[in-house]
Amino acid sequence: MTGLPHPADCPSLPSGADPGPAPGQPSPGGAPAEAPPDAVLAALGARARAAARTLARTPTARKAQALRGMAEAIRARAGAILEANASDMARGQEKGLSPALMDRLALDPARLEGVARGIEAVSALPDPVGAVIDTRTRPNGLEIARVRVPLGVVGIIHESRPNVTADAGALCVMAGNAALIRPGSETWASASALHAAMAEGLVAAGLPADAVQLLPSADRALVGAMLRAVGLIDIVVPRGGKGLVARVQAEARVPVLAHLDGICHTYIDRDADPDMARRIAFNAKMRRTGICGATETLLIDRPVADAVRPLLLDLLEAGCALRVCEELLGLDPRMTLATEADWDTEYLEPILSVRLVDGVDEAIAHVNAHGSQHTDAIITANPETAERFLAGVDSAIAMWNASTQFADGGEFGLGAEIGISTGRLHARGPVALEGLTTMKWLVRGTGQCRP
């Protein structure tokens, strides 16, 4: 995730955030909605659709101008935004939020400048809208082209990091969409202040402020209404911990773009260079253990079990707990026996499950049985084995001789990402501007009638 001020490349932290007060309770962001939640959503959705239709026809330069205007307004309003953030922080302190949550919630001048720069970076990305996917001329002379058009209305539901409102909203606008955003209740004041700056940027560029809307309150019933707003919202992107994503995936009637788990594997093949394996696997697990691309299970080809020992000792010495299969158990007394549940667990901590397998096919079978179709890697010097693994694992991202921690839209050169999807429909893997578009068929004729 490029341009984000928080230390959070691809956050997949366990959710501790509160998804808002129960229905009917007053929210910290304002009075509870008076109208029934579905009626509130219908009104917001209609305004979003109208704004989306305008955005869809807005040239690239104008959209980029709006984003630069947002960044400027964020800088100009820094005082007010930081003040709003201070009130969120004070409320968080009162509620006894964890230090990790408080850190995600916090803005300071440097982080705020990072938010502004992130939006400017998005404004410089190539515009996917209008790109011609393919063309064909039919024997009857019809000329048929497929072109990219914006998706429409994107719903964003996020938790404690206030910058997501700015970051995700900017991506939506650049791809010609309207965004309907539900910030975490604990970040309501900060998100509202950021949103005001975004509206200023939109209006200064002559675009509708409705292109980025916040829900009118943190009333939890509005989240439910968002999730069933079929026809009003084209796709919902949950941005936060597992608790949020699981709720959204379970309840949503609208399509969801997300991943629930990142149970990533690194497989060290018999033909791996031992030094490379030692470096990559250590990085894949330990560089940052809390992100979705962190390796959770290490698979070791039986013939190299001994050669991999230095890696296991590195990990132990770095404080990583190793939960291993029975055969490996004797290698070091600090290791413990893995249970069946370990193969299906995303730790997001310095814990690694380790298993011996017999060759690449057993590794592929393990990944497909226990993985979450996120990111899985093979380390081998044998190109044939590598290609067998790349083709065989049913993962959004399959890697050869690289750290799974590279699973990130920024690292992939997409400039920014709205998230990583492990779904199979529409978009898969890191999703950036292109994933926020759909297509349209244009048929140009000269009077053809169908026989």
Add this chain to the structure above:
Amino acid sequence: MTGLPHPADCPSLPSGADPGPAPGQPSPGGAPAEAPPDAVLAALGARARAAARTLARTPTARKAQALRGMAEAIRARAGAILEANASDMARGQEKGLSPALMDRLALDPARLEGVARGIEAVSALPDPVGAVIDTRTRPNGLEIARVRVPLGVVGIIHESRPNVTADAGALCVMAGNAALIRPGSETWASASALHAAMAEGLVAAGLPADAVQLLPSADRALVGAMLRAVGLIDIVVPRGGKGLVARVQAEARVPVLAHLDGICHTYIDRDADPDMARRIAFNAKMRRTGICGATETLLIDRPVADAVRPLLLDLLEAGCALRVCEELLGLDPRMTLATEADWDTEYLEPILSVRLVDGVDEAIAHVNAHGSQHTDAIITANPETAERFLAGVDSAIAMWNASTQFADGGEFGLGAEIGISTGRLHARGPVALEGLTTMKWLVRGTGQCRP
């Protein structure tokens, strides 16, 4: 829809078909499932997933061989298939199915040969699997490619036309997927006989028979289980009338690829050639009134209201009822006043709603307010006006100077189609082999660790 033996390019007929007996009642296709429906689906889904993993790695030639084998087996088993169809027809007669339904149910040697040829045509289509969408090399040397891979497990729910089992199953297999098919209960015997031939073709090519499975019975509860089989079925394609599609769209927890309505418009602009407008609009409405691409509303730019009169008379004389706006009412006593509901109605009959508008922008606004985002056309000699319309209507297919009846995968040169989607996610418009795939990121490194 290429290669279909039924007179039904893109059927969008009102459903009269019964979606199966109530839960627990014996089905015509076999005993009711003994196990709970979700358990039955879990077992079928696991077999489908295993077959899909094999199909995903099957080379094009082998898949094509399986399809040719299916076609051969259909010819070899023609006697048994037609006998099974006769029993379906007899049961349909007893149940008092309408003549239209009986016609859709019926197979004869010519229609069966059409089914076989349709499968052979699919076997000759270019294989989307393995196609490289794009590649990039990162500054750190990582080589990143996006390639097409099969979607996985496709659920098909169809009604009375038995050939859909063969047609849709063949498309799924050619794109490397497994298909799980629920034929209409009234076509169970025919679909089962066709399915046996498909299994024979798969096995003869060394592929798993589980690549195309039928549900074990027409027990209606199994349809519900299919629709909630998240993780087992990647996408469901309902093939049938509005009743079926509406039920599937309302109930499904798995993604659905479909269109509910085809409320298509033809707009005659002030700069239209009157003769061309007369020909195209007549074809768009009257060539076949029962298909989804048939025009249901004619929009006429006010300056050409008089010039369009011959077209309206043609339509009236061909037996088309015209429901018109107040201003047009005086043109001919056979015309009646349209109600508000008419602008939102898909007739699928020789009925046309007609309205005067003031120029292309009002036409666009009408289409976006009342259309179903299926197919909408403009007739004009003015390229600027045409491009304004093509960009402005939020439709899966936007046409210029051509009949909306061309909305069809075969006519678009896709070779075949599994359906037309008015959804915005994943696929839009006619969906063929490419729409039955997803993508995967392949990252090839030389030892890169993430800093």
